[in-house]
Amino acid sequence: MTKKERILSVALYRFAHEGYNAVSTASIAKEAEVSEGLIFKHFKSKQGLLDTLREELESKMAAKVQPVMEAATAAEALHLVFDLLLNVDPVDFNYWRLQYQLKLNEAYEGHRSAQLYLDRLSWALQESGFPEPEMEAQLLFEIVDSALKRIVFEELPEKEKYIEFLRKKYAP
Amino acid sequence: MTKKERILSVALYRFAHEGYNAVSTASIAKEAEVSEGLIFKHFKSKQGLLDTLREELESKMAAKVQPVMEAATAAEALHLVFDLLLNVDPVDFNYWRLQYQLKLNEAYEGHRSAQLYLDRLSWALQESGFPEPEMEAQLLFEIVDSALKRIVFEELPEKEKYIEFLRKKYAP
DNA sequence: GTCTATACCCCGATAGAC
DNA sequence: GTCTATCGGGGTATAGAC
Incomplete structure (x- = not known):
């Protein structure tokens, strides 16, 4: 090192x-x-140090989301959303924690890629027969986001049980 | 003033x-x-200034949650959970934003009162026939919390529509 | 690449007058 | 209650030697 x-x-x-x-x-x-x-x-500066970390964070984020974006079917996409939660690498916990720190204070541009992800969820939910796919996609996004947050802040002791409980609602 | x-x-x-x-x-x-x-x-100190704000925040929080804690029936309790979201006073937005700032950085003791609230949700969901009320209560808590966050950070344009969409799932 | 020394500013906090 | 003046310390950042 x-x-x-x-x-x-x-x-x-x-x-x-x-x-x-x-x-x-x-x-x-x-x-x-x-x-x-x-x-x-x-x-160069303290801010430059943060920027470097942010770049690493963003590439990790893209890699994490990729399987969902490339899934062949809607059912598979929904299934992979929850795998994503099950497979968070503890080595990366601090990157996700950093993300939650950055998201809080304005002017954070995770919005572009988030919209693509939302659209993808919306499509998968529509294919799966949900009557209000856009609303449902927003909700699912928030659910998964809050679960990830609890995982990386170690506030979700029964992780596997909780994730399977969620999965039943969307990818039975 | x-x-x-x-x-x-x-x-x-x-x-x-x-x-x-x-x-x-x-x-x-x-x-x-x-x-x-x-x-x-x-x-006394900058920290003392923050502490004063935190006290105001906590009494506002207690007042906000009270209707849910005192509802006569489970159905009414669940209904009031969503009213709580509909009735957030814009004057108080900054208090809730402050709460999200404080929650992020360690050692924040919102846990005591949060547990009472969780127990109450769990009870209401069990009464309403949900098969896994504890899991469901955790989920509902996260859903409501994330919706409140989006409201006070002005990231939820279709507020009423989204809240009614949620309400249908829990208090039809 | 790496360290030491240092500049310089701004921060939280106090003292004392009114 | 309120202001002015000021302190000590710690903050980011730079210069220059190795």
Whole structure:
């Protein structure tokens, strides 16, 4: 693990747990066992460090959603939505936590790709015979999002049971 | 409006929109058109200012939930859950936004009262014939919470339509 | 790439006058 | 209750040596 990677790793953990503004570059440097100056050589600014993490986050997000977008049938797409929840890698928890931190404070542009995902859900639900697919897609999106949030914040002890309970409602 | 109230009002807005750590006492004082020292005379510290807002938030929350807790029948309780969403006062939006800011960063004790609310939902859903009332209560809680979030962050344009869509599922 | 030293500003908080 | 003045510390960022 290079020093650059150590910085990113510590910053990800701290930003995800405490929030961007609550974490100083000095404390990141100390925990990563590098000099504070090195952070600025590599990332220009504290914001630049966050931007790098955000890019990593976005590519991870795209990869995560891809199976649902490419499923052959509506039933398969709906099934994969819940697999996505079952298969969240604990190694990535901090990326999703960071996402929830960023989403809160305005001007976060997850909207573009979210719309494509919503459209996909809407299509799958319509194919599956739901009478109000757009409304239902919004709801499903919120349900899955809140479940992911509870998983990565370790607030969902009966994860498997809860996910299967959800799956029964949409992909029986 | 007293100066003390002006400070609280500005602090609420800024904390709710930008997050506690991103807002300085100097900028609050400037916007409220008071001296910075006055903030510390009234609230001891920046944290004390937040604590005052948190107390106001908690009493508002208790008042909001009360009708559901005191409903005579299960059907009425479920019906009131959605009324709660329909009747959110725009004047209070910033209090709920603040709540979502606070919930994110660790050690937030909304858990005690949340459990009573969850138990109440669970009871109402069991009475209404849902086969897995505990799971269903968790889900309903998340659905209502995410809808409230979208409302106060002004991300739910078709509010009434969405709420009635939800209501049909639980209190037909 | 990496460290040390340092600039410089802004932050939270206090003291004291009115 | 309210303001002005001020402090000490910690924040981001840069310069320059190695």
